[in-house]
Amino acid sequence: MKKHSARVAPLSACSTPVLTLTKLEGEDRSRENVVGTADAQSAGAAGTESGSSKRRLHCCIRVTTVQIKKALWGVAMVICVCSSWAGSTQLAKLTFKQFDAPFTLTWFAASWNCLFFPLYYIGHICKSPERPTPRQRFRECCRFFGDDGLTPKVFLTKVAPFGLLWILTNYLYLQALRKINTTDVSALFCCNKAFVFLLSWIVLRDRFMGVRIVAAILAIAGIVMMTYADGFHSHSVIGIALVVASASMSALYKVLFKMVLGSAKFGEAALFLSIVGCANFVFISFVPVILYFTHVEHISSLADIPWAHLCAVSALLFAFNILVNFGIAITYPTLISLGIVLSVPVNAMVDLYTGEIQFNTVRLIAVFIICLGFLMLLLPEDWDQCIIQLSTKLRKRDEPAEGSMEAGAATGLNWRGRSRTSMSTFAH
Structure with a gap:
């Protein structure tokens, strides 16, 4: 499997020991002692082999247990990612029926990013034996921006552009929700992974992969078919263009982050996102005010703002x-990426239940090929080599069985020949 692009190092609490190993090791030792009292010479002769086999068993059990634990966490993570993304999309769609102000909602939700670093610091001091002060931890994470830390020049060149892309991605996504249904929006947004591959291939000179080119072609074909499903009406075309632009901004954000900043550890990523949220709260707060007084975004009164819906959407996006x-x-x-694509059928079921969408053959095919392209992009770079190795192992596993069958058949023929000869001799 391809390693993740970020230099993310898990917290010290994530490397928890597997408690079942001690029990299994003790059981093996007790059995060895019983065998040793029964036959001391055989136990002494097989001491080295039993020790090596026990170490191999220890490693196998540990790897298997860790993998099972990681897979179970993965199932829970898929459910949480799918629920948070689909829930935020559905709640945002519902919020616009009472609060038609997409930029204000975007600004309010992005301001919650200020909580990233405080929450990370609380978790760090709870799990780490070291207890650095917030200022010390802040200075350590600021080294991510360079030797001088977070300077005004670094902020303007390495933070502000990403904050702008963050706002554009979410604002265009929410604007698309005002035009088209949540199923189409969530499906079309999955094209951002294809855009990431294309930009990485062009800008970062990443490895060329034919399967990912096919996935990108499927994503583009799905966009065209999704537009054709509604008959190229202006309302739906604008909504599709908005969500495709949102997916493009998201892809540009990821590729530029890798090109400009490289990769980040957990503390560095939390600090970066908190700075983006604080910059959004401080420097963009005037925009919702201007939109309110110019009546671009219709807000009847401050008392009628559905704060419960705003906080719910922001909390789900923050959790996501x-x-x-x-x-x-x-x-x-x-x-984790699988949880995003699973939000598409979840939104489809909700839209079908509420009557927000009418499925036809073209729309179903478009959603299917977009999701298929997304899943194809999840394949590792060496997926073809893995298939070749797997087929080779299966062939080697089948060869002894075939060889034994041939040997058995040959033995049977010889036995039959010998029996016939002996019978003929006995008859004479």
């Missing part, structure tokens, strides 16, 4: 960002 950015500490990145 936590799971996506820091969930690889406990599970595989592929499973």
